[in-house]
Every structure is written in C-alpha cells, then in structure tokens.
Amino acid sequence: MTTVVVLFNLKAGADQAAYQNWAKETDIPTAGGLPSVDVFEVLKIEGLLMSEEKPPYQYIEILKINDMEQFGKDVSSDIMQKVASEFQAFADNPLFVMTSKL
Template sequence: MSKVIVLFNLKEGVSVTAYEDWAQNTDLPMVNKLPGVDNFEVLRTISLFGSDDAAPYQYIEIIDISDMEKFQIALGDETMQRVAQEFQGFADNPIFIATESL
C-alpha cells in the first residue's frame, strides 16, 4: 500500500476556523470518495512529541492509496482540480511525500 503524506502550515492571514471547516466539509468527503483511496485524514499538530515545542507544521494529511493509477487519474477530474485550487489558497507551500510500505 502507498501513502501520500502532506505537511503544511496555513498561509498568513488564513483563518484556522475557515480552513478546518473547509477540510471537514469539502476536502475530507471529496478525497475519501476518490477511486484508489482507502482512507484520507487530516491531522492538526499539537506539539513535538515529548516536548512543549510547536511542531514545524500545523497540519498533516495522510492519504492511504490502494491504486495509485486510479488515484492520479481521479486527481485530474474538474471537481478535484477545483478542490486542489481551494487547498492551495489555504496552504503555504505544502510538501507532498509519496511513500510505500516496506
């Protein structure tokens, strides 16, 4: 199984409430319905483990992918392109990391 992990902070001036509302009502339902996706979750960071220090990223997304080809095709859909544009309006230089299980 593959996973795509996305690390990001919100852009300056973006409301946490606005982003989290959009994530819960648009991003999570849309991505979870995509072909090739087994699960998608968005995590808000709390701190660095074992420390009170802030994590370097405010949010982490984890997309569990069972079929990468189907997933990549689905990303080209007009609706998903709109969702991706909206995400880019919230996220400041997100980092997308493709992974696979050992």
C-alpha cells in the same frame, strides 16, 4: 499500497476555523470518496512529544492510495481540480511525500 503524507502550514492570514470547516465539509469527503483512496485523514498537530518547541508544521494529511494510476486520473477530475485550488489558497507550500510500507 502507497501512502501520501502531506505536511503543511496555513498561509499567513488564512483563517484556521475556515480552513478546518472547509477540510471537514469539502476536502475530506471529496478526496476520501475517490475510488483510488482507501483512507484520507487530516490531522492537526498539537505539539512535539516531550518538547515545548513549536512543531514545524500545523497539519498533516494522510492518503492511503490503492492504485496510483487511478489516483492520477481521479485527481485530474474537475471537482478535484477545484478542491486542489481551494487547498492551495489555504496551504503555504505543502510538502507531498510518497511512502511505502516496509
């Protein structure tokens, strides 16, 4: 199983409440409902452990993918292309990291 971690900040001027509402109403149910996705979570970063410094990112997405080939097909669908476009309107240069469990 592959876990994709997405680290990102909102674009300057993006409305945080609008993003969070969109994530709850559109992104999480749509991406989380893909056949290739076992788990999809969006996490808001609250701070750095034992530090007063500002975290480098505001949000993290975690996707647990059961089949990367199917995931490629799933994300190329019209609905996911629309969701991805909407995400890009909110997210400022998101970093997509593929991981595997040790």
